[in-house]
Amino acid sequence: MNQIVSIGTSHHVAPVEFREKLAFSDEQLIESLQHLRESHNVHEAVIISTCNRVEVYAVANPHQTVESPIKTLIDFLARFHHIGVETLKKWSYRHHNLGTIQHLFRVTSSLDSMVVGESQILSQVKEAFDISRSAGGAGTVLNRLFPKAFSVGKRIRSETTIASGAVSISYAAVELAKKIFNALEDKTVAIIGAGEMSELTAKHLVANGVSKVIVANRTYERAVKIAEKFKGIPVAYEDDLNFLIDADIVISSTDAPHYLIERQPLAEIMRKRKHRYMFLIDIAVPRDIEPDVSKINHAFLYNIDDLEAVVASNLKERQQEATRAEQIVTEEARRFHDQIQILEVNPTIKALHQQFKEVAETELQACVDKTGLTNTQEAAVASMTQAIVKKLLHHPVTNLRHSVNDGNTDHVQYIHAIQELFALNEIDEKEQE
Amino acid sequence: MHFLFLVTVLVYLAASIFQALYLTIGERSETQTLRSRIALIAFWGTCVGFALLSLFIILWWSRHGHFPMTHWTDSTAFFAWANTLIYIIVVRLTQLRAIGSFVIPVAFVAILISYSFSGNEATLPENLKTYWLVPHVTLILLAYAAFITAFGFGVLYLMAEKKIRQKAHTLFHNLLPSLGASDELGYRCTILGVILLTLGVIVGALWTQYIQEIAWRWLDAKVFLTVVTWVIYVVQIGIRQLWGWRGRKAAYSEIVGFVAVLCTYIGVNLFLDSAHTFR
Structure with a gap:
């Protein structure tokens, strides 16, 4: 009979020290698939190896009932990676038939991922499946199982909202910018001060179409250095904030102990820029931008807490959606079984x-x-x-x-x-x- | 034909309900699939209503032998038609469906008024039996429809801005167009409305002055209110160009303009006497 089994390890059950020992390179993958098939206990096999998980899916040979197929997989992995069988059992999970199907569907639906709803896993599994297939690992059963898993993954992403809503600060900022501006293409972003978060946000904004980057710093040399990364325009500022006249999105993260942008001067700048919208993101602690700035017409101010609240509510939303997605997975797995x-x-x-x-x-x-x-x-x-x-x-x-x-x-x-x-x-x- | 009209009214009612549901149905995400279905029904329902209404207007025209715009029945029916036309164009061009939640209910009310007056159709006075009437009334009613769409975008802007300032992030928020989009489209509709209104008034003026040789009557209530409406919109455009009056202020002035349109279109007929009053 067709027995579908799997063994795997992921960030849920094992630390990186163990996962890295179990990881397969592409060459190793092909080699090990051949080994597996030579063992005669396994009819078909697919191996997935990403930084968060290593999993082997196999279909047992129906004419071979001496040894359990899971034992074959454990022995094989232990031998291939020189790991003790007991250690392997301790840090891994094993599934059988319906359990295997359900687990794979959860993986492709990103329900088993570190961040629920992430999109990478689907393409990673696709890639792994392609390699296994070209190495001759997949047969009648796995050639049905994996494509089904991909379509379940897609179904869940389109029928639930587990994949929507930004779950990082920088993406939340991009999403907000899209709520304010009609199009980001002709917009300018200004980064004040340095910092990983502000550079990351600027990077995402550029990827989403923002065409001009202004990099402002107290010293011109530092501004030039950071501006190189974005092909941006370096600006040195003292008390003169006139470079803000051109800025539609302002990301501030200096270590200044006092407010850098205050309401009165900004109102003047807003007048000079003919009251075009300005989206200000203050990720500095202590804050760089006076909170009263948000009272100016067409100036929208978000600080680090506001953005974190957006991320938290999106994460909560995804968690709630995950319950619904689990139901779909269970239903689809049973049907496929x-x-x-x-x-x-x-x-x-x-x-x-x-x-x-x-x-x-x-x-x-x-x-x-x-x-x-x-x-x-x-x-x-x-x-x-x-x-x-x-x-x-x-x-x-x-x-x-x-x-x-x-x-x-x-x-x-x-x-x-x-x-x-x-x-x-x-x-x-x-x-x- | 009466039956056709009744069906049209009912289709518009259904479409309005779905349009309103689209924005108001629960913010929970379970409703997402449901919502996209509602959006489809709302849009295509509106298109069906539009087709039926077009048919009705054509039949009306061929039966009465004159352009359907001189009485409550035909005028409001045509107004609803113009409204829907602009809605369909906007949704086709921008995919911003939320605007339908404001515009289509307005069209429904118009068509309902039209239906309730449909019994007593007056004959057309001799002096109105002219083709000059066609562009005059068409242009002005299309202008009204554009102003009402601008009003819709104004309201959408205010709703979205409130959400952004409150920092409240819900699914509902995702349905609203971005501030920039609402603002820009509201502005474009305003400009379109002003152009159409200007042309319509010019046609009307030429017609009375040169064809009928009637002296220009400034004191005609409808003419006066139309000029007021026109000034409101032109001032709004001017201020925006000169001092960047956009966003919230533009939204408010779009709402004020909408009130002026209502006064001109409906108020005059109800409370004041004018050469334009429907009889």
Whole structure:
């Protein structure tokens, strides 16, 4: 029978020291897939190796029942990476059939990711699957499972909002800018002071279309140095803030102990820039921008706490959405599991039909030869035998299909029983000969 | 034809409800799929209503033999038509669906007024049986529709600005156009409205002066109020160009302009006597 199993480790269960030991390079990946298939216990295999997770998905060889397929995977990983079996068991999770399907769907839906809703994982798994497939690792089952997992991942991203809303300060700033300005393309951003956060935000803004960057610093040399990163315009300021006249978005993160931008001077600047909107982001502590600035018409001020609140509410939203996404995953995994099992019973049903049909045809032919029926009579007898075959098989076939949908493994025993009782395997083997 | 009109009214009612639902339905994200369905129904429902209304207007025209704009029934029906036309154009060009939540209910009210007056249709006075009437009334009603769209964007601007200042981030916020977009589109609709209104007034003036040779009547209530409306909008555009009066102030003036339009269009007919009064 098709047994889908998986073993893996991720940031949820293991520290980076362990994950890095288990990681595969692309070459190792291809090599290990070949090893796995040579072991004869594993029919198909796909390996995913990213910085947060290493996972092996495998389909057990149906004719090999001596050793559990999970044990094969554990032994293989232990040998390949020179890790003790006990350590591996301690830092990993193992899934079986429905559990495996559900786990993979959770992974591609980013429900298992560090940041729920992130988009990278889907393409990482796709890449890993492509490598495994080109190395000949995937077969009938995994070639169905992975594409299904990708479509579940896409479905969840479009039907729930787990992937929407910025979850970092810098992205939150970009999103807010988009709420204020019609288009970012012709806008100018000014960075005052230095700092990782402000540079990152400016970078994201440029990636979203902002065309001009002004870098202001107390010393001109430092301004030039930072401006190089953005092809920006360096400005040195003392008390003169006139460079703000051109700035639509202002990110301030100096270590000045007092307010750098105060309400009165800014109101004057706003007048000079004909009251075009200005979005001010104050990520300095102590703050650089007087809070009263937000009372100026068309000036919108957000400080670090405001942005963090936006991020927190987005994260909370994603968490709530995750519950809904889990439901979809469970539902889809169950459906896929049933489909795979139906696939398992199909060959038996087909063989059963084939056998009955052959018996009926042989007997019919014998009868015709013996009695010399007329054409009409022959046709009548033929359709009668067909009807008998159909009716005889109706209940066993329907019940076999139902046994799959019950969700337990009864059908496996049924298949065995039917194959034994009707000697279906012997026919198969004869055909193969 | 009466049946067609009734169906149109009902389609507009349904479309208005869906348009309003689009903005008001819960802020929770479970409703996201539902909301996108509502948005589709609202938009296409409006398009169906628009098609029916167009058909109705054409039939009306061919039956009465004159352009349908001299009475409550036909005038408001045409106004609703103009309103919907501008809505469809704006949504097609900008994808900013939220505007429908304001514009389509207005169109519905107009069409409802039209329906409730549809029994008593007056015959057209002799002096109005002229093709001059067509551009005059069309231009002015299209101008009104543009002003109402501008009003819608003004309200959207104020709502979005409030959200940004409150630092309240909800899904609702994501449905509103950005401040820049609302402001810009409101402005463009205002300009469009002023151009159309100016042309409409010029056509009207030429018609009375040169064709009918009637002296210009400044004291006609509708003419006077139209001039007031025109001045409000032109001043608004001027101030914006000179001193950058945009955003909240522009939104407020779009709302004031809307009130002026209402006075001119409906108020005159109800409370004042004028050569333009519907009879």
